[in-house]
Amino acid sequence: xxxxxxxxxxxxxxxxxxxxxxxxxxxxxxxxxxxxxxxxxxxxxxxxxxxxxxxxxxxxxxxxxxxxxxxxxxxxxxxxxxxxxxxxxxxxxxxxxxxxxxxxxxxxxxxxxxxxxxxxxxxxxxxxxxxxxxxxxxxxxxxxxxxxxxxxxxxxxxxxxxxxxxxxxxxxxxxxxxxxxxxxxxxxxxxxxxxxxxxxxxxxxxxxxxxxxxxxxxxxxxxxxxxxxxxxxxxxxxxxxxxxxxxxxxxxxxxx
Amino acid sequence: xxxxxxxxxxxxxxxxxxxxxxxxxxxxxxxxxxxxxxxxxxxxxxxxxxxxxxxxxxxxxxxxxxxxxxxxxxxxxxxxxxxxxxxxxxxxxxxxxxxxxxxxxxxxxxxxxxxxxxxxxxxxxxxxxxxxxxxxxxxxxxxxxxxxxxxxxxxxxxxxxxxxxxxxxxxxxxxxxxxxxxxxxxxxxxxxxxxxxxxxxxxxxxxxxxxxxxxxxxxxxxxxxxxxxxxxxxxxxxxxxxxxxxxxxxxxxxxxxxxxxxxxxxxxxxxxxxxxxxxxxxxxxxxxxxxxxxxxxxxxxxxxxxxxxxxxxxxxxxxxxxxxxxxxxxxxxxxxxxxxxxxxxxxxxxxxxxxxxxxxxxxxxxxxxxxxxxxxxxxxxxxxxxxxxxxxxxxxxxx
Numbered sequence: 279x280x281x282x283x284x285x286x287x288x289x290x291x292x293x294x295x296x297x298x299x300x301x302x303x304x305x306x307x308x309x310x311x312x313x314x315x316x317x318x319x320x321x322x323x324x325x326x327x328x329x330x331x332x333x334x335x336x337x338x339x340x341x342x343x344x345x346x347x348x349x350x351x352x353x354x355x356x357x358x359x360x361x362x363x364x365x366x367x368x369x370x371x372x373x374x375x376x377x378x379x380x381x382x383x384x385x386x387x388x389x390x391x392x393x394x395x396x397x398x399x400x401x402x403x404x405x406x407x408x409x410x411x412x413x414x415x416x417x418x419x420x421x422x423x424x425x426x427x428x429x430x431x432x433x434x435x436x437x438x439x440x441x442x443x444x445x446x447x448x449x450x451x452x453x454x455x456x457x458x459x460x461x462x463x464x465x466x467x468x469x470x471x472x473x474x475x476x477x478x479x480x481x482x483x484x485x486x487x488x489x490x491x492x493x494x495x496x497x498x499x500x501x502x503x504x505x506x507x508x509x510x511x512x513x514x515x516x517x518x519x520x521x522x523x524x525x526x527x528x529x530x531x532x533x534x
Numbered sequence: 535x536x537x538x539x540x541x542x543x544x545x546x547x548x549x550x551x552x553x554x555x556x557x558x559x560x561x562x563x564x565x566x567x568x569x570x571x572x573x574x575x576x577x578x579x580x581x582x583x584x585x586x587x588x589x590x591x592x593x594x595x596x597x598x599x600x601x602x603x604x605x606x607x608x609x610x611x612x613x614x615x616x617x618x619x620x621x622x623x624x625x626x627x628x629x630x631x632x633x634x635x636x637x638x639x640x641x642x643x644x645x646x647x648x649x650x651x652x653x654x655x656x657x658x659x660x661x662x663x664x665x666x667x668x669x670x671x672x673x674x675x676x677x678x679x680x681x682x683x684x685x686x687x688x689x690x691x692x693x694x695x696x697x698x699x700x701x702x703x704x705x706x707x708x709x710x711x712x713x714x715x716x717x718x719x720x721x722x723x724x725x726x727x728x729x730x731x732x733x734x735x736x737x738x739x740x741x742x743x744x745x746x747x748x749x750x751x752x753x754x755x756x757x758x759x760x761x762x763x764x765x766x767x768x769x770x771x772x773x774x775x776x777x778x779x780x781x782x783x784x785x786x787x788x789x790x791x792x793x794x795x796x797x798x799x800x801x802x803x804x805x806x807x808x809x810x811x812x813x814x815x816x817x818x819x820x821x822x823x824x825x826x827x828x829x830x831x832x833x834x835x836x837x838x839x840x841x842x843x844x845x846x847x848x849x850x851x852x853x854x855x856x857x858x859x860x861x862x863x864x865x866x867x868x869x870x871x872x873x874x875x876x877x878x879x880x881x882x883x884x885x886x887x888x889x890x891x892x893x894x895x896x897x898x899x900x901x902x903x904x905x906x907x908x909x910x911x912x913x914x915x916x917x918x919x920x921x922x923x924x925x926x927x928x929x930x931x932x933x
Contacts, residue, residue: 361898362898363897378730378784389633389635393781525674528674
């Protein structure tokens, strides 16, 4: 369950503005990657909905606190607000620029925290259609893929650059990736993922682009697994950019 | 007093409103347990566990209530916890009736000293702890924290039925500490984060929750029977010291904890073949690791070692060390969860198996079926409990 949560803020990722010109595919991808780095401190309230092949939904509401230190250590604290059976569950992760994350899960019924092992970044986290690296924002398309530019298109009414990414490194998870990038803001609005057999496996769509905390942010992020016919929807209910104290990201806070 | 507190709790719950910023939560559940060997319904329990909390300018107020109706048992109503948290810049205080959880292992924690655990309820899924009134203070520094606990209350366990039944004469009420100074128990824990691992060093000086039991045989001047047995029961002081750690090795979680226990010596236990308890110190250690396969299958294995006697029955004069292996697998798929927890006493080859299937029928409603099955020779640790084999079913609503 904690996995379902780790990521979420980082997904808010796929967001921010830039300028536009007649750019190459690599330049566009660089801009997208640059904009994907969420570097500020802040809080967010998020609704996470998972949908199974029969259309049944499971809904969680979470509050997220996030901070990035000057040395690029990333800290996240998440708390389940609902449903009642998981309310009060908290998750703390501290990720240094190099090396493994340290993660703790606090369960109110247990009355103490437990250390959580890291997982391979390409695993899906429980109950959702995101992988860890998609959720954690750790994927670097520029390192793993070679991009070419396709003719521009309009997506959801937004003028977009269209990129096609082919694996350039052995570690690439997908056989092909297509990305629709909003020309004004370098924000990916749709990403189609194809497996090694070039069969479309997942689609990510960012919708409801609105200003929040001074930035244009998608307020709904949907990842659909087209093979399993499952879907995960993240609705951003509230976001605030605010400086957070270091001791918020501690076992002390987790136990309170 | 308890009734007043419970009524106060209910009144607070009813008053809960956004204006008061009270948060109410809990579970309402029903569980039925059928014992297979005894061929009887052992539990038919409608239980309520409710908590309320309010954020205060200085910290937090928390209370929880536990009660049940059960035609197979006495009805029960208990103010489980009632405490206030006081937060200062460098220390947190928790004052009141509370549960303290120390340790890093899963389910069995040698360093979880403070609240007495009930080791003898065969129907409970886990060892239930008794809340105690205490003051807990934690100082947080840059390198870690130090927690001190002072418990002015002693609330020992009774002589377990299973032990009492094995002796022909009834044990008397155990002798308790007489005055409040004598009752006081202390705990101390230092905690730090080092080399990617959490470390906890802990110390406890207090009371062994289970009474020491022994009997003395005296010649019968009347001649028939030849000897008269006089049983004795007394609580005694105990000192415990332990170390716990938790961390990760790549994608594997790793933890361990161990404690050494020094019980107060009772002269009558020395060289007494009719003693149920012993004077010798002992050590309990557990190490474990876990790994999750493809995000759906959680697995863990723990190795438990006790230097003398059983890790679960604090009576007997068996000086042999005991080793256990605890295996857990839990597969989660959407609203379905299938779990199997098995524990074997490696020393005698006996097993206890706990399968469980749970289904999330609605966002806050869980139904489940499960059981507990003991296997092994009749004189082995878990084999001798075969008449406690049971199946269970329940439903739980969270609010």
